[in-house]
Amino acid sequence: xxxxxxxxxxxxxxxxxxxxxxxxxxxxxxxxxxxxxxxxxxxxxxxxxxxxxxxxxxxxxxxxxxxxxxxxxxxxxxxxxxxxxxxxxxxxxxxxxxxxxxxxxxxxxxxxxxxxxxxxxxxxxxxxxxxxxxxxxxxxxxxxxxxxxxxxxxxxxxxxxxxxxxxxxxxxxxxxxxxxxxxxxxxxxxxxxxxxxxxxxxxxxxxxxxxxxxxxxxxxxxxxxxxxxxxxxxxxxxxxxxx
Amino acid sequence: xxxxxxxxxxxxxxxxxxxxxxxxxxxxxxxxxxxxxxxxxxxxxxxxxxxxxxxxxxxxxxxxxxxxxxxxxxxxxxxxxxxxxxxxxxxxxxxxxxxxxxxxxxxxxxxxxxxxxxxxxxxxxxxxxxxxxxxxxxxxxxxxxxxxxxxxxxxxxxxxxxxxxxxxxxxxxxxxxxxxxxxxxxxxxxxxxxxxxxxxxxxxxxxxxxxxxxxxxxxxxxxxxx
Numbered sequence: 001x002x003x004x005x006x007x008x009x010x011x012x013x014x015x016x017x018x019x020x021x022x023x024x025x026x027x028x029x030x031x032x033x034x035x036x037x038x039x040x041x042x043x044x045x046x047x048x049x050x051x052x053x054x055x056x057x058x059x060x061x062x063x064x065x066x067x068x069x070x071x072x073x074x075x076x077x078x079x080x081x082x083x084x085x086x087x088x089x090x091x092x093x094x095x096x097x098x099x100x101x102x103x104x105x106x107x108x109x110x111x112x113x114x115x116x117x118x119x120x121x122x123x124x125x126x127x128x129x130x131x132x133x134x135x136x137x138x139x140x141x142x143x144x145x146x147x148x149x150x151x152x153x154x155x156x157x158x159x160x161x162x163x164x165x166x167x168x169x170x171x172x173x174x175x176x177x178x179x180x181x182x183x184x185x186x187x188x189x190x191x192x193x194x195x196x197x198x199x200x201x202x203x204x205x206x207x208x209x210x211x212x213x214x215x216x217x218x219x220x221x222x223x224x225x226x227x228x229x230x231x232x233x234x235x236x237x238x239x240x241x242x243x
Numbered sequence: 244x245x246x247x248x249x250x251x252x253x254x255x256x257x258x259x260x261x262x263x264x265x266x267x268x269x270x271x272x273x274x275x276x277x278x279x280x281x282x283x284x285x286x287x288x289x290x291x292x293x294x295x296x297x298x299x300x301x302x303x304x305x306x307x308x309x310x311x312x313x314x315x316x317x318x319x320x321x322x323x324x325x326x327x328x329x330x331x332x333x334x335x336x337x338x339x340x341x342x343x344x345x346x347x348x349x350x351x352x353x354x355x356x357x358x359x360x361x362x363x364x365x366x367x368x369x370x371x372x373x374x375x376x377x378x379x380x381x382x383x384x385x386x387x388x389x390x391x392x393x394x395x396x397x398x399x400x401x402x403x404x405x406x407x408x409x410x411x412x413x414x415x416x417x418x419x420x421x422x423x424x425x426x427x428x429x430x431x432x433x434x435x436x437x438x439x440x441x442x443x444x445x446x447x448x449x450x451x452x453x454x455x456x457x458x459x460x461x462x463x464x465x466x467x468x469x
Contacts, residue, residue, distance in 0.1 A: 068454065088439050178310070182415070192311060196321065199321050205321055209322055213318075216309060
């Protein structure tokens with residue numbers, strides 16, 4: 001018979017912390033990792049998405065290749081590549097610097113960059129679809145008004161496209177936190193890894209996993225709330241949104 | 244500068260990797276088939292007139308879609324085997340990792356396929372269902388013979404895309420040290436000190452397969468739009 005014991009979270013871990021403290025620190029790392037990756041993904045994704053719609057063929061082909069490469073390799077393989085392979089291939093001095101960093105910083109850096117790049121490919125596709133859905137009207141009118149192509153993108157096309165793709169972008173925002181669990185594979189003690197550690201240390205697997213699952217649900221719902229608010233603020237009246 | 248040495252791929256390495264690929268494909272194939280059937284069932288439940296059935300299906304889909312796959316796999320590797328061993332009286336040494344992986348992936352994918360099937364059914368005009376019902380078909384028969392075949396055509400590209408995602412996700416069975424393609428590639432790299440080469444090789448193999456699938460999805464999509 002299983003012994004339920006919810007008090008286990010307040011038991012000391014032996015390192016001067018409680019198991020609840022472990023869980024919360026994992027939760028904090030998951031949130032931080034997701035947010036940092038999100039910023040990287042948004043900047044790169046918008047850049048690459050715009051590049052895909054440019055009239056210069058070499059640029060758009062290069063951007064398409066970037067997206068295809070990142071989408072056709074499992075996130076975990078990419079993460080292992082960032083963690084184990086990239087430091088070896090960097091110029092010797094930089095590689096040594098990376099390898100001398102403390103393990104936590106090294107894991108976090110690899111995971112944040114990798115997750116950011118991976119997500120940027122998915123955002124790039126959405127940005128491309130958003131710009132593509134505008135047809136040629138806004139672009140041509142902007143150019144006819146004397147804006148240069150970069151100005152047309154900055155003041156007309158991107159503001160419209162980004163607001164149109166808000167719904168898929170919000171679900172991507174929630175996905176980034178879920179995908180961040182992959183970082184547990186290289187040993188980063190984020191939420192999923194803490195859950196696993198709790199099982200090993202406390203032998204109370206049900207409590208540990210119920211708590212971790214609940215924290216993921218809370219995270220998901222908070223992200224949803226934030227994005228609903230942003231969506232409502234940025235909706236373009238009269239424009240259908242891209243699914 | 245790093246010196247590459249791909250000679251680690253010689254010997255029987257490729258054969259070991261091919262066996263791992265079979266494990267990967269077995270998980271992918273099982274989860275694809277079971278996930279689709281269960282997903283279709285969930286989608287139909289969700290659209291049904293019974294409030295409680297619809298609620299259960301929605302709760303299932305939302306729960307699995309808000310939790311990371313890694314978490315679900317951990318659930319199934321660390322918690323469910325203990326439960327099964329207790330319930331079925333298995334000895335603790337019985338290896339239930341493969342069974343756990345198959346069940347975990349199937350249940351997880353079902354939530355995603357349910358959404359795809361739901362969108363597919365919604366893409367068939369309501370008149371089709373009404374017409375079939377008017378011809379005297381019972382609801383389920385109309386679904387099976389009229390609506391689903393048309394829906395299937397519309398959702399084929401999305402199913403292929405999701406199959407590709409699933410194929411990539413199977414690499415996560417690494418949490419249970421089940422020797423799939425990726426696990427073996429990484430293991431060989433670790434033992435021979437050639438992690439760099441093995442990871443790049445594994446990435447290239449995944450890329451080749453997924454690129455082919457993504458071309459297939461694109462072809463299906465342009466055909467469905469015609």
